[in-house]
Amino acid sequence: MKTPLVMLVDDEVPFVETMVKRLEKRNLTVLTAFTGNEALESLGKHRNTDVVILDVKMPGMDGIETLKEIKKAFPLIEVVMLTGHATVESAIEGMKLGAYDYLMKPCDMEQLMTKVDEATRKKKEHEEKIKEARVKEALSVHGLE
Amino acid sequence: MDKSKETKTTDYPAFFRKRIFIIIAVSITPMILVSGIILYQFNRSYHEKVHAHLAELVLKHKQNIDGFLVEKLGNIRVLAKTFSFEELSDESFLRDRLEMLQRGYGPVFVDLGVINSQGLQVAYAGPFKLGKALYSTAGWFETAIKNEYVISDVFLGLRGLPHFIVTVRDNWKGESWIIRATIDFVAFNNLVGNIRVGETGFAFIMNREGELQTKPLFDVMPDKGPYLEFMKTKLKEKDDVQIVERKDAFGNKNIYVAAFLKGGDWLLVYQQRASDAFSDFRRALRVAFAIIILGGLAITSMAYLLSTRMAYRVARMDKERQMMDEQIVETGKLASVGELAAGIAHEINNPVAIMVEEAGWIEDLLEEEDFKEGKNLDEFERALKQIRTQGKRCKDITYKLLSFARKTDSRIQEVHLNDMLEELVAISAQRARYSNVTINTNFQSNLPLLEVSQSELQQVFLNLINNALDAMEKTGGKLEMSSKVEGDYVVVGVADNGPGIAKANLSRIFDPFFTTKQVGKGTGLGLSICYGIIKKMGGEIEVRSTVDVGTTFYVRIPLAKEKEKEEVVATT
Numbered sequence: 103m104k105t106p107l108v109m110l111v112d113d114e115v116p117f118v119e120t121m122v123k124r125l126e127k128r129n130l131t132v133l134t135a136f137t138g139n140e141a142l143e144s145l146g147k148h149r150n151t152d153v154v155i156l157d158v159k160m161p162g163m164d165g166i167e168t169l170k171e172i173k174k175a176f177p178l179i180e181v182v183m184l185t186g187h188a189t190v191e192s193a194i195e196g197m198k199l200g201a202y203d204y205l206m207k208p209c210d211m212e213q214l215m216t217k218v219d220e221a222t223r224k225k226k227e228h229e230e231k232i233k234e235a236r237v238k239e240a241l242s243v244h245g246l247e
Numbered sequence: 248m249d250k251s252k253e254t255k256t257t258d259y260p261a262f263f264r265k266r267i268f269i270i271i272a273v274s275i276t277p278m279i280l281v282s283g284i285i286l287y288q289f290n291r292s293y294h295e296k297v298h299a300h301l302a303e304l305v306l307k308h309k310q311n312i313d314g315f316l317v318e319k320l321g322n323i324r325v326l327a328k329t330f331s332f333e334e335l336s337d338e339s340f341l342r343d344r345l346e347m348l349q350r351g352y353g354p355v356f357v358d359l360g361v362i363n364s365q366g367l368q369v370a371y372a373g374p375f376k377l378g379k380a381l382y383s384t385a386g387w388f389e390t391a392i393k394n395e396y397v398i399s400d401v402f403l404g405l406r407g408l409p410h411f412i413v414t415v416r417d418n419w420k421g422e423s424w425i426i427r428a429t430i431d432f433v434a435f436n437n438l439v440g441n442i443r444v445g446e447t448g449f450a451f452i453m454n455r456e457g458e459l460q461t462k463p464l465f466d467v468m469p470d471k472g473p474y475l476e477f478m479k480t481k482l483k484e485k486d487d488v489q490i491v492e493r494k495d496a497f498g499n500k501n502i503y504v505a506a507f508l509k510g511g512d513w514l515l516v517y518q519q520r521a522s523d524a525f526s527d528f529r530r531a532l533r534v535a536f537a538i539i540i541l542g543g544l545a546i547t548s549m550a551y552l553l554s555t556r557m558a559y560r561v562a563r564m565d566k567e568r569q570m571m572d573e574q575i576v577e578t579g580k581l582a583s584v585g586e587l588a589a590g591i592a593h594e595i596n597n598p599v600a601i602m603v604e605e606a607g608w609i610e611d612l613l614e615e616e617d618f619k620e621g622k623n624l625d626e627f628e629r630a631l632k633q634i635r636t637q638g639k640r641c642k643d644i645t646y647k648l649l650s651f652a653r654k655t656d657s658r659i660q661e662v663h664l665n666d667m668l669e670e671l672v673a674i675s676a677q678r679a680r681y682s683n684v685t686i687n688t689n690f691q692s693n694l695p696l697l698e699v700s701q702s703e704l705q706q707v708f709l710n711l712i713n714n715a716l717d718a719m720e721k722t723g724g725k726l727e728m729s730s731k732v733e734g735d736y737v738v739v740g741v742a743d744n745g746p747g748i749a750k751a752n753l754s755r756i757f758d759p760f761f762t763t764k765q766v767g768k769g770t771g772l773g774l775s776i777c778y779g780i781i782k783k784m785g786g787e788i789e790v791r792s793t794v795d796v797g798t799t800f801y802v803r804i805p806l807a808k809e810k811e812k813e814e815v816v817a818t819t
Contacts, residue, residue, distance in 0.1 A: 120604040127611050186596045208600035
């Protein structure tokens with residue numbers, strides 16, 4: 103399986119830097135963004151991104167708003183929310199809005215890896231299903247003619 | 248809980264006294280004013296009435312007596328004019344005349360006498376042996392010879408008995424002569440003596456010299472009292488009646504009513520004790536006073552009762568308000584501390600996350616071949632593990648802080664309290680065994696279901712049990728858990744026989760961050776969170792502790808009431 107393309111969005115620069123190192127060491131390709139806007143822009147350029155790891159609490163455009171925008175623009179990209187304890191409610195809200203899962207900071211690396219893998223797999227499955235559906239559609243259209 | 252702050256001292260006794268005073272003043276003043284005015288008016292009109300009545304009485308008798316005297320005088324004058332000196336000088340004729348008079352007017356006339364100008368009684372008819380008596384030296388004779396007719400004062404005379412006489416002068420052959428009639432003193436006395444009113448009212452007659460002319464019913468001292476003043480008064484009108492009220496020699500207040508008789512020679516005096524004359528008024532006065540005193544007593548006792556009740560109520564309300572103030576302060580304090588805690592937790596959480604990640608990164612790097620042979624590899628690994636452990640501890644603390652700050656609402660559900668407590672006891676059993684603590688339970692069976700958040704309640708009791716176990720960690724001991732229904736509450740008791748809580752600390756144990764545990768062992772948030780949770784449920788948490796005897800926490804949880812249940816979205 104191709105290594106997942108992950109984007110990490112958090113306003114804490116040192117946190118992002120260290121996480122990038124650790125995730126890359128685990129064979130992930132990591133994109134970074136420090137604000138919601140930056141993340142959306144970057145996603146526009148990298149439409150093949152599999153998973154976004156999104157901090158809920160950010161200055162300016164916060165995690166929830168960013169999530170809404172991502173889901174609107176890129177419905178297939180899976181999002182894992184990253185939260186402090188105080189924002190569990192917003193994480194839950196995020197899940198209602200279509201986030202794949204949430205994790206609490208500081209998070210266990212193994213857990214994070216598991217979630218990313220699961221999310222990537224789900225995304226791939228979705229893509230597969232969409233492909234299949236398109237093929238079926240094409241076939242049926244063909245069959246009718 | 249044990250947070251008895253110094254109570255604001257309100258001066259309740261002063262408040263109480265003021266109340267009483269106001270109520271009494273407001274109620275009694277009008278009562279006294281109204282009664283006073285009415286009594287005063289009544290007194291005046293009653294006096295006037297009594298005076299008028301007595302004046303009428305005296306006037307009537309004055310006319311009566313004057314009439315009597317004039318009539319008797321008239322009788323004798325008729326006698327003198329009708330018969331001559333010669334005829335009347337005949338004693339048998341005179342006796343016939345006396346008999347005739349006595350037959351016509353009753354035994355008023357005692358005797359008759361005819362006296363010549365020398366004062367010699369030439370004829371006499373009557374019961375006494377007074378024939379040929381010589382009156383030339385008698386006081387009355389001189390007056391009688393000078394005046395056409397005279398009614399004398401009372402005197403003893405030759406017979407030695409009090410009496411008075413009526414004389415009429417006439418001429419015969421150029422010589423004056425006098426016919427004299429003695430009036431029966433008893434008959435006359437009765438005219439006056441019959442004037443009796445009440446118990447002390449009586450009348451008598453005195454002349455201008457202050458000598459008594461009739462026998463008064465009671466002792467009278469003519470030289471004392473107002474009698475002589477009456478004498479001095481000039482008679483303005485014939486029917487003038489004088490009334491005065493004053494104290495007599497014995498200190499009794501009397502009413503004196505006086506009128507002149509006999510053209511001003513005599514004074515008819517009526518006197519009566521004021522207390523007797525106004526006895527009706529006095530009685531009314533006594534009743535009025537009794538009513539005022541009884542009313543006053545009733546008002547005073549009512550004022551006392553009402554004020555006591557009011558003071559009590561005010562005191563209780565003050566106390567309640569004070570307690571509420573304290574609770575508000577407490578809640579406010581906890582809330583502000585909560586916000587602060589949330590802020591701190593957030594601020595700390597991020598750096599801690601970074602630190603833990605950095606440690607994780609170093610761990611990742613240590614996996615690489617280059618470091619495998621490093622001689623300090625073990626030390627590195629130990630240090631990193633420690634960093635991770637301590638990072639986790641920081642995380643725990645911030646989580647607790649946040650849960651304290653955010654009031655972790657959980658779904659409200661029906662809770663079997665006893666089952667829940669049993670579970671908690673089971674969970675704690677292992678730890679208790681290590682600490683050499685035995686846990687006893689004494690639960691009231693058939694407790695009603697509670698409608699609360701189970702997880703919150705678990706948190707509270709777990710906290711209390713853990714605290715108790717911590718307290719008895721070194722010494723071992725007994726932990727007693729109990730539950731029972733008390734009124735609208737279920738009371739759960741958690742009692743240990745550990746070292747107890749020092750008095751100075753007792754009031755602070757619910758304060759956030761207050762802990763007596765070693766640094767790093769406790770956050771000081773446990774009881775504070777418990778307090779917040781129980782208060783939110785509408786319950787109470789209370790602690791009683793004696794040093795070296797033990798500590799008991801009582802948690803009172805309200806029984807479910809008929810109210811709409813708020814569905815709170817579960818978190819976590």
